[in-house]
Amino acid sequence: MAEKYPTGKSEENHIPYEAVKAIADNILSRIQVKPVIGIICGSGLGSLTEAITNAQNIEYKDIPGFPVSTVAGHVGRLVVGMLEGLPVLAMQERFHYYEGYSLIKCARPVRVMKLMGIEYLMVTNAASGINPAYKVGDIMLIRDHINFVGISGNSPLRGPNDERFGPRFPPMTDAYDPALITRALGIAEEMGIQDVKVGTYCFLGGPNQESIAECKMLHTIGVDAVGMSTAHEVVTAQHCGLKVFAFSLITSKASLDYEKKEYANRAEVVAVGKSRESTCRELMCRMIKSIAAERGTSDPSCGCSM
Ligand SMILES: O=P(O)(O)O[C@H]1O[C@H](CO)[C@@H](O)[C@H]1O
Ligand code: HPA
Numbered sequence: 001m002a003e004k005y006p007t008g009k010s011e012e013n014h015i016p017y018e019a020v021k022a023i024a025d026n027i028l029s030r031i032q033v034k035p036v037i038g039i040i041c042g043s044g045l046g047s048l049t050e051a052i053t054n055a056q057n058i059e060y061k062d063i064p065g066f067p068v069s070t071v072a073g074h075v076g077r078l079v080v081g082m083l084e085g086l087p088v089l090a091m092q093e094r095f096h097y098y099e100g101y102s103l104i105k106c107a108r109p110v111r112v113m114k115l116m117g118i119e120y121l122m123v124t125n126a127a128s129g130i131n132p133a134y135k136v137g138d139i140m141l142i143r144d145h146i147n148f149v150g151i152s153g154n155s156p157l158r159g160p161n162d163e164r165f166g167p168r169f170p171p172m173t174d175a176y177d178p179a180l181i182t183r184a185l186g187i188a189e190e191m192g193i194q195d196v197k198v199g200t201y202c203f204l205g206g207p208n209q210e211s212i213a214e215c216k217m218l219h220t221i222g223v224d225a226v227g228m229s230t231a232h233e234v235v236t237a238q239h240c241g242l243k244v245f246a247f248s249l250i251t252s253k254a255s256l257d258y259e260k261k262e263y264a265n266r267a268e269v270v271a272v273g274k275s276r277e278s279t280c281r282e283l284m285c286r287m288i289k290s291i292a293a294e295r296g297t298s299d300p301s302c303g304c305s306m
């Protein structure tokens with residue numbers, strides 16, 4: 001008899017619609033609001049969750065079927081509540097391929113969000129600037145990605161396709177919603193953010209940092225910033241019809257010169273995240289406020305600008 005799931009039946013490789021629905025229902029049964037916006041907080045960017053009011057925290061380890069964070073210093077919880085007049089669910093923080101999970105499992109929370117009724121996915125990450133014009137501390141709105149891990153066939157959509165999530169061959173044109181990018185540019189200008197960038201993010205598997213030769217290649221192929229996340233989440237979101245907005249905080253500059261002896265380090269990522277957290281938080285809050293206004297659900301009593 002033909003194998004029904006040629007990728008294997010392990011939950012690393014396949015999770016049926018009904019199992020995703022069970023996770024979504026479990027979370028919904030424990031929270032007081034029905035989130036419209038899902039947020040994935042990047043490394044060092046979890047302080048956004050402090051702006052969420054009436055917050056309920058649910059640890060990943062207490063959600064049956066959810067992965068758990070393994071990166072030292074990562075918090076690993078959902079924060080659900082109100083932000084700028086809209087019910088939100090924020091992930092503080094995310095799952096990375098290098099932690100040992102399959103991409104299917106890393107991106108599972110996105111499908112859970114979809115089946116909870118979420119419509120927008122807002123994503124942040126820490127990344128290294130490949131574009132020589134980028135500076136540490138810059139914000140790059142993501143226009144597109146190069147999914148290095150996915151190009152060769154390692155996709156979160158690999159395996160049997162369930163049309164209830166989306167089509168077998170989903171397009172990736174405008175996976176990062178162009179109208180939300182335009183809006184973010186306006187908001188960044190209002191906020192006086194200097195020189196906001198719009199660029200291409202590249203997802204590499206990590207956890208090692210890129211070699212100098214790899215950075216040179218990434219520059220040649222048009223990458224602006226590189227990191228170890230995001231693309232698999234956005235592919236999954238686009239497949240199931242979520243609107244996506246994403247930005248990178250540039251926490252280091254890629255080394256392109258052997259003589260400079262630059263060594264990327266995690267402490268730098270965390271320190272830059274800390275120094276830019278209020279700006280990143282305000283940008284995200286203002287984006288959510290603009291979506292609330294569009295939907296006619298603004299609450300003037302809310303506000304998270306610091
Ligand atoms: O993409 P996020 O989760 O922000 O994390 C980034 O920071 C870590 C490296 O310091 C890597 O995990 C990289 O992907
Ligand atoms: O230098 C980096 N490389 C890859 N991912 C990253 N995320 C933060 N900094 C980096």
